Amino acid sequence: MIEPHSGCLFEGLFRLHLAVMLVLDPETLQVLDANDAALAFYGWTPGEIGFRGLGDICQDGPLCTLETLERCREGGGRVARCRHLAAGGEVRDVDIRISRIPSGERCVLFAVVSDVTALVRAENALRDSEERLRSICENTREGLFQVDLERRRYLWVNQAYARILGYESPGELLEAMEDPESQAWYSLEERERVMSVLLERGFLERHELRLRRRDGRAAWLSGSAWVVRGSGGEAARIEGVVEDITPRKRAEDERMLLATAVEQAAEGVAIVTGGSWLVEYANPAFGTVTGFERGEILGRDFFSLFGRGRQPLPSRDIREALLEGREWTGPVRDVKPGGQPLAAEAVFSPIRDATGRVGRAVVLLRDVSPLTRLENRLRRAQKLEAVGTLAGGIAHDFNNILTPILLNAEVGLQLVEQGDILRRPLEEIARAGGRARQLIRQVLVFSRQGDLRAERVDLAEIVREAARLLRERLPGNVALALDVDPESLPVLADPGLLHQVVVNLADNALHAMQEKGGVLGLRIMRRRGGCPEGAAESRQREGEHALLAVSDTGHGMDEALVERIFTPFFTTKRPGEGTGMGLSAVHGIIRSLGGGVRVESRLGEGSLFEVCLPLAGPVAPPGREPGGQRVLVVDAQAFSRRALAMILEGLGYKTTAMRDAAKALRVFARAPGRFRAVLAGEDLHGMSGRTFLKACRQAGRQSGLVLMADRDDEAQGRPAADAVVVKPVGAQALAQALDEALARAARRAGLATSSTE
Numbered sequence: 162m163i164e165p166h167s168g169c170l171f172e173g174l175f176r177l178h179l180a181v182m183l184v185l186d187p188e189t190l191q192v193l194d195a196n197d198a199a200l201a202f203y204g205w206t207p208g209e210i211g212f213r214g215l216g217d218i219c220q221d222g223p224l225c226t227l228e229t230l231e232r233c234r235e236g237g238g239r240v241a242r243c244r245h246l247a248a249g250g251e252v253r254d255v256d257i258r259i260s261r262i263p264s265g266e267r268c269v270l271f272a273v274v275s276d277v278t279a280l281v282r283a284e285n286a287l288r289d290s291e292e293r294l295r296s297i298c299e300n301t302r303e304g305l306f307q308v309d310l311e312r313r314r315y316l317w318v319n320q321a322y323a324r325i326l327g328y329e330s331p332g333e334l335l336e337a338m339e340d341p342e343s344q345a346w347y348s349l350e351e352r353e354r355v356m357s358v359l360l361e362r363g364f365l366e367r368h369e370l371r372l373r374r375r376d377g378r379a380a381w382l383s384g385s386a387w388v389v390r391g392s393g394g395e396a397a398r399i400e401g402v403v404e405d406i407t408p409r410k411r412a413e414d415e416r417m418l419l420a421t422a423v424e425q426a427a428e429g430v431a432i433v434t435g436g437s438w439l440v441e442y443a444n445p446a447f448g449t450v451t452g453f454e455r456g457e458i459l460g461r462d463f464f465s466l467f468g469r470g471r472q473p474l475p476s477r478d479i480r481e482a483l484l485e486g487r488e489w490t491g492p493v494r495d496v497k498p499g500g501q502p503l504a505a506e507a508v509f510s511p512i513r514d515a516t517g518r519v520g521r522a523v524v525l526l527r528d529v530s531p532l533t534r535l536e537n538r539l540r541r542a543q544k545l546e547a548v549g550t551l552a553g554g555i556a557h558d559f560n561n562i563l564t565p566i567l568l569n570a571e572v573g574l575q576l577v578e579q580g581d582i583l584r585r586p587l588e589e590i591a592r593a594g595g596r597a598r599q600l601i602r603q604v605l606v607f608s609r610q611g612d613l614r615a616e617r618v619d620l621a622e623i624v625r626e627a628a629r630l631l632r633e634r635l636p637g638n639v640a641l642a643l644d645v646d647p648e649s650l651p652v653l654a655d656p657g658l659l660h661q662v663v664v665n666l667a668d669n670a671l672h673a674m675q676e677k678g679g680v681l682g683l684r685i686m687r688r689r690g691g692c693p694e695g696a697a698e699s700r701q702r703e704g705e706h707a708l709l710a711v712s713d714t715g716h717g718m719d720e721a722l723v724e725r726i727f728t729p730f731f732t733t734k735r736p737g738e739g740t741g742m743g744l745s746a747v748h749g750i751i752r753s754l755g756g757g758v759r760v761e762s763r764l765g766e767g768s769l770f771e772v773c774l775p776l777a778g779p780v781a782p783p784g785r786e787p788g789g790q791r792v793l794v795v796d797a798q799a800f801s802r803r804a805l806a807m808i809l810e811g812l813g814y815k816t817t818a819m820r821d822a823a824k825a826l827r828v829f830a831r832a833p834g835r836f837r838a839v840l841a842g843e844d845l846h847g848m849s850g851r852t853f854l855k856a857c858r859q860a861g862r863q864s865g866l867v868l869m870a871d872r873d874d875e876a877q878g879r880p881a882a883d884a885v886v887v888k889p890v891g892a893q894a895l896a897q898a899l900d901e902a903l904a905r906a907a908r909r910a911g912l913a914t915s916s917t918e
Contacts, residue, residue, distance in 0.1 A: 183215075185270035187233055187261060190215035190226060193269060202276070204248025215272075220244040220252050233261050233270055242277065254281040304382075308341070308399045315341060316398060325382070325405045327375030337375075347371040347379045360396060363388045369406070381410040429505075429526035432512070433463045435483065435519055440466075450505055450528045452497030463524070467495050474507070483511045483522050493526065504530045566594055617777050617811050618659060620650045620707045624685050627663040631681070638678025639671060646686045650707040651777040653811040658750045665747050666711040666770050673715025673768060682712035688773065706756075709772040718762040726760070747772075753803075777811055790837040792899075794818040795825045795853065796869070797846045805840065805895075812896055814838075822847040826856050833861025838899055838906075840867045851881040862909055865902030867895075 175182060175194075181202045184194040192213040195205065203218060216226045221243050232239040238260045247253040256275040261268055298305055304322030308315055315338055318331045326345065328334040338344055346352040351370060359365050364387040371379045384403030391397040423430050429447030433440050443458045451458070451466055458466065464476045474493060482489040488510050495503040505526050512521040570590040577584045628643050635641060652659075663683075670681050688708040718726070727748040751758050755775055762768035792814045796802045802818040809816045817836070819825040822845035829836060839857050841850040854866045858881070868882035883902035886895060 181255075181274035181276070183272040183274065185215060185259070185272055187268055187270050188230075190229065190270070199274070202247055202253075202274070203245075218245045220246055229259060233259055237261060242281075245274070247276075254278045302404075304384075304403045304405070306401055306403070310396050310398055313340075313342060314338065322403065325374075325380055325403070326372060327380075345372050347373045359386055359388060359399065365401075379407075380405060381407045427528075429524075429528070431458070431463070431524040431526070433522050433524060435511075435521055438463045438480075441521070446528075447524075447526055450526050451503065452499055452501065467493065479509050483509055483519060486511050486513070486519055492529075502530070504528070566590065570594060616653070616656070617651050618654055618656045620652050620654075620659065620709065620774065621645050621648075621685055623656060623659050624663055624683055624709065627660055627667065628683055630664075631667050635681070636671070636675065636678065639674055640680050642680050642682045642684075644682070644684040644686075648687065650685065650687060652707055652754070652774045653777045653807055654754050654774070655750075662747050662750050662772065663709070663711070665744065666772070669744060669770075670711055670713035670715065670768070673713050673717070677715070679714030679767070680712075682710065684710040684712075686710075687776070705776045707774045707776055709774070710769060711772075712767060712769045714767040717764045717766050717768055719764055723760055723762055727758075791815040791817060791835060793825065793829055793836040793839045795822055795839070795845055795850075796820070796842040797844060798842070801842065808895055809840075812899075814899075820846050822853045826853060826860070829857055829864075830860040833857075833864060836861075836864050838865040838867060838902055840869065840895075840899075842869045854881040863906055865899065865904075865906040867898050867902045 176196050179198055181199045182196045183192055183199055186193055192210055195210050219225050229239050240258050242256050244252050245255050254277050256277050257272055259270050259272045262271045298319045302321055304325050305319040306322050307317045315335055318334055323331045323334040355370055366385045367383055369383050371381055374380045382403040383406045384401055386399055386401030388396045389398045389400055424444050426446055429450040430444045431440055431447050432442040440458050440461055440463050448455050467474050479489045490508050493505040493507045497503050505528050508525040510523050511519040512523055514520045570587050573587045624645055686708050688706045726744050748758055751772055757773050759771040792809050794802055794805050794816050806816040806818050841853050843850040845853055850868050866882045867884045870885050883905035884898040886898040
């Protein structure tokens, strides 16, 4: 008990204070006194005060009591948070502050106890809440961030945000991101646009943007962000949550790329429903191949799109194959709605759903009309080749028969006098024989067995000369439209045969307009990049060409007639008006010159014949002086030998052409100095071109050696040849190869002379 001399004031403060107060023995921690608040808090009566100790009410165990004793000795004290047993047996959280106070000749411990149960519960709840929030932030797959707008730096990011941008941890990102504007944003323009909207509206929802990963690649994010303002209303920081949608964006790009590829594919693609066979999708090319508009295809039964031709699609076989999960492939031959032929290859492939059931089918329709046209042209060329071979053989035999007839007719004319009754029949025989000889010459030209004299001629001049002759005999109802390129267009050809080509094509056009008249067009121009598509038998596809176009506005031709116009002796003229060799001679002459002929014609609209000839190479420079120099040409193909000889003669060389490689090698070895150069094909009769040229080099080192390779692989021919030229051979390329080979041969000969000296 507190002594009475302590004073009434202290007694009143102690007894009536609302705080829980205890007076404790410093040696035993027994309760010496307790105020009213303490009695109420602990549920004691005044008579129990002397029988209670701090160890009885502290629920934290003996260690807590022992620590209080140790700290309170020698004038010390203790401030602690403990759990005390309160009234009703309830354990309460308290803050206890114990001080050592002198009281007369002795010291006591004065303790003030505060009930902090509610505060502890609040702190625990806050701690649990923070732990849950931390767990969510660290384990969520969405990235969370805070950005300080004043310093323009990240304040905080979670693990997911760091991982999205390619960092191992948030700490690594915060340390590395010294300038987020340039380091984090993939595009500064995009940043300015996003920040402008965000600061104006205060928030963004589900916005897609790109940030830069640590490795420099773009990361597509979808997220929401908001502005946190300070006490003065200023924008202090930005907080937000983002989701990595890079895989989704990549998948969308791939789907878009696939959709674009299918939409722009040259092959027709359609998707049909398995049960009803209705068309769900069709790309533009499918409409082009079938001849339908896209709107006419969608929602329609697939097999109803076909069936107008003689070979409709076998719908039953296709259905059975797809239902069994098999692919079906086959041709489609039909007629388009506009009447044009439809030629395609179809591939039907099953599409399975998640359960493995065939629910749809994808149809690939490839237009093979160009291939069909190429096949038709090939068959036509083969047919003409066969006819040419037959006609050439007959012509040679016919020449043998015609020769004695003409000779005997001339002898008879010399023996009979003028006015003799036999003279007129003999003259008719001679004239008929002359016409037969001209016809045989045309047949031999068609079959490429005649002797062709090739020289450098200006095609434009040939056409102008033919036009002057044509004007003199044009009917009154036909006009001539002449369009000739003013520049020279040199070609290697026989001028007489080239003139015959122009006249034959013009005569054909005039015949087509003899009833209604019209316009005869003659046009000549330079063409870069090869002959027009469809030019029959053209071997020179690259380089510059001369193009001769002869057109008319006559009755035109159908496809069946176009297929036959180059066949020898085929004619649409009445008996006595033509031999049927005019266009076939044109075809043979142009083929012999390495060119091609292309025909366009429509019934009632007229026809267009385009003749394409390779331009002659440049004139040999004065320094080379090829005149008198002889080139040995060795090739297995007779036509190739003739064509090469024509080109070389046009360049000013003399030629010796041979087929047999062994025989050619013997000729060369007997007099190697006779040949300034040797030109050999890759596959010769008896040995390879490389072997032949190696043997020629051993026989004579002063000749230039040129290999004509079948493919563009120059390295393979270099050890044997001084120059390599790839077939098909043009005049310019051949001239350059010869110049290179002759230069190498000259250097080789000079080195040999030096070593000898």
